[in-house]
Amino acid sequence: MAKQSILGRISTLIRANVNALIDQAEDPEKMLDQLVRDYTNSIADAESAIAETIGNLRLLERDHAEDVQAAGEWGAKALAASRKADEMRQAGSAADADKFDALAKIALQRQIGEENDAAAIAPTIAAQTEVVAKLKDGLNGMKQKLEQLKSKRSELLARAKVAEAQIKVHDAVSSIDILDPTSELGRFEDKVRRQEALAAGKQELAASSLDAQFAELEDIGELTEVEARLAALKAGGTTAIGG
Template sequence: MVKQSIFSRIAQLAKANINALLDAAEDPQKMLDQMVRDYSANITEAEQAVAQTIGNLRLLEEDYASDEREAQEWGDKALSASRTADQFRASGDTANADKFDNLAKVALGRQMSLEQEMAVAKPQIESQTQAVAQLKDGLAKMQEKLRELSAKRDELVARQKNAAAQAQVHDSLKSFDIMNPQSELSRFEEKVRREEARVRGAQELAASSVDAQFNELEELSKQSELEARLAALKNKNS
């Protein structure tokens, strides 16, 4: 009964469909944390019950040892009284011999009573010792299950966070599609291209203006040279 009462809720928890519970939970991490807390609380309760059971066993063992010592003492007293009675009887003192024989019988009666109590207590101690061993084994399994549950909790939480991060990256990339002509990036790129084209146009225009000025200057030089040569010819003819 003790063992069943200690582990009944643990058994129910172990049989629970954890996957179904997690699927229905709004926040799986909070639910896993609560499961670990519940399991830890049950283990604490089980530890207290097991400790109490062990304590009761130790009391039985102490009482048994005390009865065993007392029974031995009464046996020694009975032996001593019997020997004293034999001595009085050998000396012809039957009255004292009977007196000490009666004391020996009283001591033997006390010894027999204690031995009967020990006979009743012994199977109880054996049963309790076996129960304590089973409880310790069950508690060790519960503690191991808690370690597994905690490790599983950490694994599932890490996987959940990783999946959430991947989903966020995926959604961000999806909304930031550089091939979409309507995206902000495409519009910005088009604006940059127009600005670059304007700069190239301005540069080309500036270059054309400079070339025209140099061409005009060259044309003026040619005209000046023609005028000079014409003047030189006129001078020769005169």
């Protein structure tokens, strides 16, 4: 029963779809680690079961070989006793002949018993041989699956490291974009341009005020000349224009 249980577990693990298990797992790395442990433990159990089964099989095979050998030896003894009985009967010794025939019969009974024992063991040997073959095949399949798992784990870890590095690079680039010195320079340049425009505006405004002041002075000059001419008219004098 224990061996059948081991064989069933081996079959289950070999049929397991590793990729599907990984896709369904929340943490693929932990899933792979657990699968590696399961397969490693099952391989150890399978190796122990196979070793025990092989040991029992070899004992059965040895017992079978001993039964076959014993049957052959008893057959040889029966033949020897039968020939001796024939010789005694030809020599006229019927009593001795009967004694050796009786020994031959005993030897034949022993031969039949050993042959029956050998025949009884044969089906068990065949069944155990089949179990051992299945266990060995299953063990080899599990070892291949274990190597596949280890390779998959290494591939997954490598991909995870690459992804992590890509994320770090992306984050670094994003942080550079956020603190882009060119954008700071652009804002600073815009500020300078606004200040320059303000200064230019003030200068233009100042220039306009000066022009107005000079124009006012010119107007005052004209009024003064008019006043002077009016005063001259009143005085009775004649003031030549431009004089």
